[in-house]
Amino acid sequence: MKAVVLQRNGSAHQAFELVEVAQPNLKNDQVLIKVEAFGINYADVMARQGLYKDAPPLPSILGYEVVGEIVTSNASKLNVGERVLAFTHFGGYAEYAVAEELACVKLSKEIPTSEALALATQYCTAIHAFENMASVRTGESVLIHAASGGVGNALVDLARNKNCYIVGTSGSEEKVQLLNRRGVNLSINYSKNDFENTIGASNISGIDAIFDPIGGRTFRKNKKLLAQGGRLIMFGVSSFSGKKGNLIDKLSLAYSFGLMHPLEFLLRGISIQGLNMLHLSLDKPELLNELMMRAVALYKDGIAKPQIGWKGTVEQLAEVHDLMERRLTTGKLVVYWK
The missing domain is CATH 3.90.180.10 (Medium-chain alcohol dehydrogenases, catalytic domain)
Structure with a gap:
């Protein structure tokens, strides 16, 4: 073959x-x-x-x-x-x-x-992150990084179905226009505007759930933006793309995440979770099957687009x-x- x-x-x-x-x-x-x-x-x-x-x-x-x-x-x-x-x-x-x-x-x-x-990968990732890990409730605020990508689009669908206030980031004006057409409430071109400052200047007091495939440079800002009880779901580190993968690059990536103290999680009630669909599919095949069936059902119901x-x-x-x-x-x- x-x-x-x-x-x-x-x-x-x-x-x-x-x-x-x-x-x-x-x-x-x-x-x-x-x-x-x-x-x-x-x-x-x-x-x-x-x-x-x-x-x-x-x-x-x-x-x-x-x-x-x-x-x-x-x-x-x-x-x-x-x-x-x-x-x-x-x-x-x-x-x-x-x-x-x-x-x-x-x-x-x-x-x-x-x-x-x-x-498959996109909607199953989005469903597990949105429904099972972040447990997003109707009307909550969400921040979706790389919102014009495959998983980002799926997260927008799920958030719209829950009547969430949606903040989406992307890297060009063309992608921002795409997000606007898809019903994102606040679309941010991260190549021109700092998303933390843009959200801070809005009427949003904090973000209930943040979904991030970028990592590194976005992490500290994400943590600051979380509302009381906020959830940060990380499902990638695309900021590491293009690096050589040597010790210096790995140390630089680790440094970009900054230091975290457990007391902050306790006082603010925030949580940070990671998602790797490959590991999930291997370790919990029954859950993968449920996610795939759920994705097809959402498509048939007109929610997944x-x-x-x-x-x-x-x-x-x-x-x-x-x-x-x-x-x-x-x-x-x-x-x-x-």
Whole structure:
């Protein structure tokens, strides 16, 4: 079968090669999927740069999620010929991919492939962060960093459904306009304006829930902005992208988070939580399945409205990787085999 293999770390146009590889073997409770399309996530960019410690050793096949048809099944509740959305734990950049039974949900033909792919990593991350970890209540205030991205868009959908006051950050005026069209109450271009000062100058007394995939430079400001009982959910450290990953870079990142005293958490009633969907999917597969089913249900109810930012073919993979690394993309990025 064909697969896009990460042969070396570095720039997108030099790191990947489209080659023939052996078709993967199945274990119990797994299915083999003929892949129609797969999604791109920022963790893929970090893995290509050699900065994602959970990535498999080189040469490797990246890719967290696929949509396709089951061609072989060792699972009791999934049958050959069924169309599924699957969380693949790497291996998605291939014509055929393996997935655990609990990491699959059946898809009706009415759900477009591109929108279905957004329901995997992006919406599952958003749902768990918003509903389970932050437990956002109706009418609360939320701050969503990188709000025009895949997870950010999903969080905006969930926040709108709860009638929250939404503050969203993004890195360009075009993305700010996108956020305004999507109903964000206060949209901030962080490349021009300090989000802490902008929020401080508004009528918001504090933020109830903050969702941050950036980390580093945003952390201290986030902590200051939290209201009494506020929750900060971190699901990425994209600020580390482009670094060399050496000791100096790691120390610099650690320093940017600053010092924290437990008494502050007690007096203010605030909490800080981290989310890694790869670890969650491996350690709690039943929860992953619940999140995927919830995402599909929200889509069918018209609450989840995936924003598709880019669609292309495997020959354009390096191009979209480069665009994402330079933060020139929005929404879900989808790669088709044909």
